[in-house]
Amino acid sequence: MTALSEYQRLEASGLWRAAPEDQRREVVVSVGNATLVITDMRDRVLTHWSIPAVNRANSGVLPAIYHPDGDSGETLELAESEGQMIDAIEKLRTGIARQRPKPGRLRLGMLLASAAIIGGLAIFWLPGAVRDHALRVVPPVKRAQIGAALEREMQTVTGPPCRAPGGVQSLAKLAQRLPSTRGTGGLRVVRGGVDGTATLPGGTILIHRSLVEDYEEPDVVAGYVVAERLRARAHDPLGRLLDHAGLAAAFRLLTTGDPGDAALRSYAEYLLADAPLQPISDAALLEGFKAWSVRAAPYAYARDVTGESTLALIEADPFATEAPPPVLSDGDWLRLQGICGG
Template structure:
């Protein structure tokens, strides 16, 4: 540390006392690099004080009294007429004080940093962690219960399920032809509000009546069921519900076993008005291959031109062979009458 550039060697007379019991001695005080040198009148050094460790006993008063930091018994007194030296020492002390670490400020910054980290965790990590935990611990029975509650909420738009006796039997055969492998094989045909197939927690799949009444072969509705099952594997229906409902609903599900009526009502509306999450063509083709259903009828039902579903048509696992029928002709006709015409 170079003292003050405008002075090559600043000196001033002063009174120095080595200890409280010692007499004051006339001395010459000079500022050098990082030190304050105290010499007797014959220029013999008596003491060297570190400027960064210099303290003032009476700030703002004259004569100015200084001492080494931590040793107030050794003092240096500068008279009222030594303005240059006093000003220089004060400037040096101010410069040193600015460079010193500020524990209070550091603690404040660390505390604010900790708060920001906790807030970030709460905002970004906690919701996902709680949701994933809820999805992993909720049993199948509870999932099915939530699915039925969602279905009930949706009936304000969809109406009650279609239930013509012959159609119900055919629908059961269709479900048996396309087993989920997880026990959630319930298929429900609704009159309105659903244009494709919607998967609910617990494995229930809602089917729009148009999938059955507007197509000539059961492979189309079978394709939509397969797509719904593969979507449920890729995007857990309960996880989607909790992502939509938020952290409070996830906590409520974990603590009470129910996400809340308002959460179910809002998500039911979202299911009926929002497009389902996409499923890759590769995953869909795996489903058609595993359930032994042709992919081409489903593809053309999605896009009559075939342009946007060309990979499904070209890679149809049964393009050159016919798998066992999805339903017999009689069962297909009975299923088409499930909503009573």
């Protein structure tokens, strides 16, 4: 991604829509830190697209049409007159593609490495060793692709992400306010299936609509996002998938770059029905609230309305006496509350 620096000040006009049923709207596109930043004509951020996950729908044809990997309904159209931006995006996409392991070479390399390890260290074949090796070698782009595939499997229960236009913009601001330290850091609000929040491989967090609809302040959903970011940092979401799917899925991921449809389907059902939340210590939570500048008390009372079981978070709230920067403006919070259309 070293080529990003030469495009940091590049901007272009385009037409963007969040979903197929929405009208296209004029936007400004710029290259950010490993993202395409899409803003409206009032310089308000509408969304961020991770550059490694940007796909082109009509290669070689103008106007150029782009969409995020796994979501062809959200599109960005760049006219022929914006050739400099199109060339920049294509150059970045080409550079990323060159850095990705070639499937044939990856498969051959993994097979040869596996054969050598079988001859030297039988212990490598223990499930934990195979899992840990897979987590070390799978690149972030592949993690994001696995997360997108898992999200599609879950949509039979969760439904598609809520996309009321004003709410989508506010959700993007919430993601920007609570950035991920690794992974895409994307947020999705869903209508059902998820008990609170869930993190997918690649870093996308699914949020149940009740967290934005049932509370009077955005600090509650912000607290759940912070907790989920900490949980993903302590318990790798891809590792949890492989723990559930077993050795066969881990070995298939190593040799083909894909854990398999059956593994994704099984894990989707597990996340939606049985998966327990991995515990996070109060000390870790309080450090997280301090790092992301979010009040701890609203999250604590949302977990336990009496405050009895979460008293440590309430009493040690790092912002009990001094308010942090607002999570969202009042207008953005009202729009986010309507993201599922009522």
